[in-house]
Structure formats: structure tokens, C-alpha cells
Amino acid sequence: MSTDVRAYRPGWRSMTTLVGCEARMVIRDTAGLIVPFALPLMILLTSGSAGGTVIRHGRTAFDLYVLPLVLVIILSLIGILNMPSFLAYYRRSGILRRMAVTPASPAMVLGAQVVVSIIQAALGIGFALAVAFLLMGANPPVHVATALGVTVLAALAMYGVGMVVAAVAPTPNSAVAISLLVFFTLAALGGMFGGMQALPDPVAQIGALLPFGAAVEAIAAAWAGTPVQLSHWVTLSVTTVLGAVVAGVLFRWE
Structure with missing residues (x-):
């Protein structure tokens, strides 16, 4: 008489428990919790007085240049910097090996x-x-749905990049080092230091094809009420899918 033994597969309850544990770890990490809020706030406060010129559809330079940049910085700090350091810590401490x-x-x-x-x-x-x-007099995006969609896709793209780092970084220090290198490279090419217009044309074209620059320009387009370029949608989508696939293949428990 044969007995059919089925392997246990974790369900949504297990996933919810795992998410709760991860949330508690993030809350306990003071630096990782504060920096994604504090740095963008500093940029907002220091740039608010420099962008009152109306550019398009009643939207000012602050709306079209500062706000998209701040939103992408938040997504990048969390997706590329915070997340890999947590998983690298779990790997180094043996938590992933036990899992x-x-x-x-x-x-x-x-x-x-x-x-x-x-x-x-x-x-x-x-x-x-x-x-x-409330404090800077910013205006909402002309195309709210498009801005929301682009922001969500930009978040997934940044997490795709971060997942690759998290999958291969052996230690928390190496994760931070790799993440900082990736973040500042993407940010520099994406116009974080002076805007895309301050970069040489060839460099700006490369930056626009990378996730940081594509996200900034796509969000800015939605805010201004202009069509988001197809290349930006493609860049963010490919980064998301490729990051998830590569991270899944390269993921190491120890």
C-alpha cells in the first residue's frame, strides 16, 4: 500500500508572517528608516525657492525638475541601498542558511x-x-494616473536592481559598497547633480536609457502632461523583469 506524501508549500499566511518580520527589522534600523525621508526633504527645502518659473500647463520648474528627482531618489535609496543590506546581513548571520x-x-x-x-x-x-x-506650493501632475503608473514601475525597477545586489553581496559591508557604487553611478548619469541638461549629450542619452534617468524623465513628462517616451517604459520594464530573473538565478543562501 503506497502513501502519497505531498511536499508542504508555504502559502499566503507564511508570506504574511515573513513580511511582518521584515517590517520589524526595517523599523529597528534607524538610519535606513530616516535617510530616505531626510535626504529628499533637504533637497525639497533647499530647492523650493529656485523653481517658481512656469514651464508648461501651469507647472513650474520645481514641479517638473525637483519633484520627479526627489521621488526617484526615495525609490532608489530604499530599493538599491536599504534592501540589499538587510538581505546581506541575513546571509552573514546565518539566517538565510537556516531558511x-x-x-x-x-x-x-x-x-x-x-x-x-x-x-x-x-x-x-x-x-x-x-x-x-503644503509648504512649497507644488502642483499635482497633469496626468495623475500616468504619474502613478510610472512611479510604481520605477519603484519595481529600482527594486530589480537592488535584488541583484542583494542576491550576490556576501556581507553587509560589501552590499553597502556595491549599492552605493550603483546608486551614485545611476544617479549621476540620471541628472541628480545638476539635471540631465547639465550633462554632455552622449552621457545624457546613456543616462536616459538607465532606470534612474528614465524614471526621472518619465515622471516629469506625466507631471507636465506630455506623453511618456516609449523608451522609458521599456527601460523600466526590462530592468524590473531582468532584475527579478537574475536575482532569482544568482541568489545565494550563504
């Missing part, structure tokens, strides 16, 4: 971090927009 002998999969671990990061990003963006609208 490897459970029914949990790399996708569940990475997915839980992405969910928590998205919640943190939503709070950071909400805080930044509240400051911009």
Missing part, C-alpha cells in the same frame, strides 16, 4: 523585502508630496 532547509524559497525572501520596501517608499513619497504641496 534554506525550510520550504521557504528565494522568491519568498526577496518578495517579502520588496513588499516592505514598497510600503516604506509609499510612506516616503507621501511625506515628500505632503511637504511639497
Whole structure:
């Protein structure tokens, strides 16, 4: 008489528990919790008086240049810097090794971090927009739905990049080092230091094809009420999918 033994597969309850654990770890990390809020706030406050010129559809330079940049910085800090450091810490401390002998999969671990990061990003963006609208006189995007869609896709793209770093970085220090290198490279090419218009044309063209620059320009287009370029949609979508696939393949438990 044969007995059919089925392997246990974690369900949504297990995933919810894992997300709760990740959220508690993020809350305990003071620096990782504050920096994505504090740095964008500083940029908002220092740039508010320099962008009152109306550019298009009643939207000012502050609306079209400062706000998109701030939103993308928030997404990048959380997705590229915060998330990899947590997973690298888990790997170094042996938590991932112990999880490897459970029914949990790399996708569940990475997915839980992405969910928590998205919640943190939503709070950071909400805080930044509240400051911009209430204190800086910012205007809402002309195409609200497009701006929301682009922001969500930009978040996923940044998490795609961060997941690759998290999958391969062996230690927390190496994760921070790699993340900083990736972040500042993408940010510099994406116009964080002076805007895309300050870059040489060939460099600006490369930056616009990378996720940071594509996200900034796509959000700015939605804010101004102009069509988002197809290349920006493609860049953010490809980065999201490619990051998830590569991270899943390269993920190491120890």
C-alpha cells in the first residue's frame, strides 16, 4: 500500500508572517528608516525657492525638475541601498542558511523585502508630496494616473536592481559598497547633480536609457502632461523583469 506524501508549500499566511518580520527589522534600523525621508526633504527645502518659473500647463520648474528627482531618489535609496543590506546581513548571520532547509524559497525572501520596501517608499513619497504641496506650493501632475503608473514601475525597477545586489553581496559591508557604487553611478548619469541638461549629450542619452534617468524623465513628462517616451517604459520594464530573473538565478543562501 503506497502513501502519497505531498511536499508542504508555504502559502499566503507564511508570506504574511515573513513580511511582518521584515517590517520589524526595517523599523529597528534607524538610519535606513530616516535617510530616505531626510535626504529628499533637504533637497525639497533647499530647492523650493529656485523653481517658481512656469514651464508648461501651469507647472513650474520645481514641479517638473525637483519633484520627479526627489521621488526617484526615495525609490532608489530604499530599493538599491536599504534592501540589499538587510538581505546581506541575513546571509552573514546565518539566517538565510537556516531558511534554506525550510520550504521557504528565494522568491519568498526577496518578495517579502520588496513588499516592505514598497510600503516604506509609499510612506516616503507621501511625506515628500505632503511637504511639497503644503509648504512649497507644488502642483499635482497633469496626468495623475500616468504619474502613478510610472512611479510604481520605477519603484519595481529600482527594486530589480537592488535584488541583484542583494542576491550576490556576501556581507553587509560589501552590499553597502556595491549599492552605493550603483546608486551614485545611476544617479549621476540620471541628472541628480545638476539635471540631465547639465550633462554632455552622449552621457545624457546613456543616462536616459538607465532606470534612474528614465524614471526621472518619465515622471516629469506625466507631471507636465506630455506623453511618456516609449523608451522609458521599456527601460523600466526590462530592468524590473531582468532584475527579478537574475536575482532569482544568482541568489545565494550563504
